[in-house]
Amino acid sequence: MxxxxxxxxxxxxxxxxxxxxxxxxxxxxxxxxxxxxxxxxxxxxxxxxxxxxxxxxxxxxxxxxxxxxxxxxxxxxxxxxxxxxxxxxxxxxxxxxxxxxxxxxxxxxxxxxxxxxxxxxxxxxxxxxxxxxxxxxxxxxxNADGIMYNRAIFEKLNLEVPKTWDEFMEVAQKVKEAGVTPFYLTYKDDWTTNLLFNALAPNIAGIDFFLERRDNKVSFEDPVMQEVADKALAVLPYGTNDNFGRTYADGNRAFANGEAAMYIQGSWAIPEIRKANADIDLGFFATPTGDDAEANKLVSxxxxxxxxxxxxxxxxxxxxxxxxxxxxxxxxxxxxxxxxxxxVEGIDQNDPAVAELQPYFDSGRLVDFADHYIPAAVQLNSLVQEFLQRGDADAFLKRLDSEWTKVANRRS
Missing domain, CATH: 3.40.190.10 (Periplasmic binding protein-like II)
Structure with a gap:
């Protein structure tokens, strides 16, 4: 290193x-x-x-x-x-x-x-x-990165919080079939395109992947990152009719007012959502990234x-x-x-909106954000946004690799 x-x-x-x-x-x-x-x-x-x-x-x-x-x-x-x-x-x-x-x-x-x-x-x-x-x-x-959900909509549609990736996609499909928008995506702001990547990559590839990338031992073109890219694309059909035309501010207001069942966001957005609707019955679950619910970690x-x-x-x-x-x-x-x-240990967050996250903190099932390990000069947010717009996973991973290498060479 x-x-x-x-x-x-x-x-x-x-x-x-x-x-x-x-x-x-x-x-x-x-x-x-x-x-x-x-x-x-x-x-x-x-x-x-x-x-x-x-x-x-x-x-x-x-x-x-x-x-x-x-x-x-x-x-x-x-x-x-x-x-x-x-x-x-x-x-x-x-x-x-x-x-x-x-x-x-x-x-x-x-x-x-x-x-x-x-x-x-x-x-x-x-x-x-x-x-x-x-x-x-x-x-x-x-903080925490995950999936906010409208408890009233889930209850109305008789849905349970998904624990695996397959269940996650099944819930999204059921919501869509019920005529409700599953995810309010705010991809006009490029940083929000990276939120799902931040949940998928640490859970699927692991933080060690990024530490090894620093030493040039792995590549973003490795198959494990292909899975991350594919799953990031899989969410797009369950968004709005204008995923890349809505901003973070738009999303906070729309989700607060019941315009979508789920919202891919971080805990920092909760105060803003409540400003738009203080009465929303808001829940929050860790992004289910794989098939083993017990192996899933909360990105924090x-x-x-x-x-x-x-x-x-x-x-x-x-x-x-x-x-x-x-x-x-x-x-x-x-x-x-x-x-x-x-x-600081021993101080719990008692807000009912994030109560479902507390077991992850209690058990230590936590993993850091992927982008904390990626140099800012790589401009990950804009790369992810461009990838989601074009849908070419191979090109995205190749570009991510090349940009990382350029920055690493300048710093060596």
Whole structure:
């Protein structure tokens, strides 16, 4: 995996690291320590504002300020190049995190006492992403990718939640025969085309496939990925009459108002759906990807992790804020407001909409998102969207392989 050591690209990362200066926050005229908390989720800004206000009140000598810009990952990368790294960073377990995690930007948090409270499966996901044993990110909140369904429609059509792929397709056919749209597909937004891929690939091919692809031991043209592609195509006939003309916002409203029985989405969409219809009887099940129901895993990744800048002058105060965020009361408040799942053990998500997912968390039947292991420069979303429009699985897998190789060669 040494060949996969990642770089920031246009900027010379080595130069950045050698000249990295302290963060812009610090001791001010008011005698308080000012800390910047930079996080990437606009929908979570309100939740973090509440927690920050509570922390600042309990810690009068520290002032935490939240930064939440549009296109946050790009802003963060730009700031890193300019040696302006925020004290604390909240972000998803993405390719950007992997790049920064391997580059010495984040402090190693090994030995912190609260690590014993973090779900080790999510910790391992971060280590797999960076290919390192250093602990430079603390999993905070997780999400889930699967199938939402309208319980009222299922009850009316006398349908049971499918447990296998064949049952899944049978349910879709029954719904269609009843004159109801089985899936409201929102493939005008390319990122939504990748949601089914993210469920199929980790379950059918396994995350190890992507780790082996880094070392050039496997190819996307291997038969196991052909099955992933074929199943992604199989859903299309059960969508709307305009699968590539509907957006994520369209889907949230339409599904909320009963225009489809099922919705391929993530748990992050639940608050938006409820804004459109607070009374919807919403259910959520893990995508049944194969023939063995017991082998099926829920796709759940680190939606928000917390990292501390290696360059911060206020590590002690930064760690105090992180410790505050993972206190039971505070993480419980966050996941309730965000319909997320706690990476802190012992804190359950009690929303009835996702009750059917809890057994997967209890038993550890979880697997990470496939696209967390695919470099952003590969542009997976647009590749999947183009593939679904054209229907040529062979061409898609060949192109995915070639784009991966191009990016890998640039990073080697």
């Amino acid at each position: 040494a060949k996969w050591i990642r770089r920031l690209g246009a900027a010379s990362l080595l130069g950045v690291l050698l000249t990295l200066t302290a963060c812009g926050s610090g001791q001010s005229a008011d005698g308080k320590v000012h800390i910047e908390f930079f996080q990437n989720k606009p929908e979570a800004k309100g939740s973090f504002d509440k927690l920050i206000a509570k922390f600042n009140e309990e810690n009068p000598d520290i002032v935490v300020t939240q930064t939440n810009p549009p296109d946050a990952e790009m802003v963060l990368m730009t700031r890193v190049v300019k040696s302006d790294v925020p004290d604390i960073i909240g972000m998803g377990a993405t390719d950007t995190y992997s790049v920064l995690g391997q580059s010495g930007i984040f402090a190693d948090l090994a030995g912190e006492p609260f690590l014993d409270r973090i779900n080790p499966r999510y910790m391992q996901m971060l280590n797999d992403l960076t290919g390192q044993e250093a602990i430079n990110g603390i999993p905070y909140a997780a 990744g680190v939606d928000t992790l917390l990292a501390v800048a290696e360059s911060t002058e206020h590590r002690e105060e930064s760690m105090k804020f992180i410790e505050f965020l993972i206190e039971d009361e505070n993480i419980a408040q966050y996941i309730k407001e965000q319909t997320a799942f706690s990476a």
